[in-house]
Every structure is written in C-alpha cells, then in structure tokens.
Amino acid sequence: MAESLKPVALLLLILNLCMYAILAIIGGWAVNISIDRGFILGPGMRLPAHFHPIFFPIGNWATGFFVVFSLLAGVVGIASGLVGFSHIRHWxxxxxxxxxxxxxxxxxxxxLAMGLACQEISLDRRNAKLNDL
Structure with a gap:
C-alpha cells in the first residue's frame, strides 16, 4: 500500500519545492532592493535618527523581519524538498x-513568516509587489 502513495508524495513534493523556490526568489529580490536603496553612508555622514538595522525602503517597519524570515523559510523549504526527494528514492x-x-x-x-506578514498588514498598507511574497 505504501508503494502506491509514492507518486502522490512526489507530486506534492514537487509543488512544495516550486512554492519554496518562488518564495526564495521573491525574498532575494526584496533583499536586493533593500541593499540597493538602503542608507548610503559616506565619510563624515551620521546615521539617521530613526535608523533600523533591518531597513527596507518598501513596506513598513515589519517588512525587514518578514522578508528575512521568508527568505530563510524558502531556503530551508528547498533543503527539505531535496531531503524529501532522497526519502522518496529510498522510502x-x-x-x-x-x-x-x-x-x-x-x-x-x-x-513565523506568515505571522510577520499579518503584523505587516495590520501596521499599514504595503508595497504591491510584496503581496506575492
């Protein structure tokens, strides 16, 4: 009976892996935007008064934590997909x-990332491109 469940498990694993890959790609995009548009400090310049270590120019104050944990969840999800393929192979x-x-x-x-997304939604509206994340 367990052998008949292998194709179903493989299909769900492929869908899960695709979801986490998309999550990691969009999270990487958001981190790249943060690096490109973040604070630029040169010699003789000081930090702004309300500097936040995880600053994202898109979204609100919860966006930084949301993106970091989403990216982390995406990478760990991809790793779990690879381990899942090994499990289906050995079974x-x-x-x-x-x-x-x-x-x-x-x-x-x-x-955890979903909880931070709910916090971001409750604080204020967010960037339209972050809706996909």
Whole structure:
C-alpha cells in the first residue's frame, strides 16, 4: 500500500519545492532592493535618527523581519524538498526522519513568516509587489 502513495508524495513534493523556490526568489529580490536603496553612508555622514538595522525602503517597519524570515523559510523549504526527494528514492524508516525534521522546520519558519506578514498588514498598507511574497 505504501508503494502506491509514492507518486502522490512526489507530486506534492514537487509543488512544495516550486512554492519554496518562488518564495526564495521573491525574498532575494526584496533583499536586493533593500541593499540597493538602503542608507548610503559616506565619510563624515551620521546615521539617521530613526535608523533600523533591518531597513527596507518598501513596506513598513515589519517588512525587514518578514522578508528575512521568508527568505530563510524558502531556503530551508528547498533543503527539505531535496531531503524529501532522497526519502522518496529510498522510502524507508531511516530516510523518513531527516525528511520529516526538515519539513517541520520549514513549516515552522513559514508559519513565523506568515505571522510577520499579518503584523505587516495590520501596521499599514504595503508595497504591491510584496503581496506575492
């Protein structure tokens, strides 16, 4: 019976891997925007009065944490997808443990990023391109 579930698990794993890859790409884009448009300090210049270490010129004060945890969730999700492929290939008890552990860790980071997204929505409207993230 367990062998008949392999194609279903593979399909769900591919969908999950695609979702996390898209999440990592959009999170990387947002970090790149932050680096390009962030504070530029030269010699003789001082930090602004309300400097935030995770500053994002798009969104609001929760955007920095949201993007960082989304990017982290995307990378861990991709890693869990790769471990999941190994589990589907071997399909035994010993390959299930690392796949389940990385999957739970990716899920926990995704839930944390979702909570930060809810905080960002409750603070103020956000950039239209961040809606995809």
């Amino acid at each position: 035994n008890y010993y390959s299930l443990q690392p796949a389940a552990t990385t999957g739970l860790l990716a899920w926990a980071l995704t839930v």
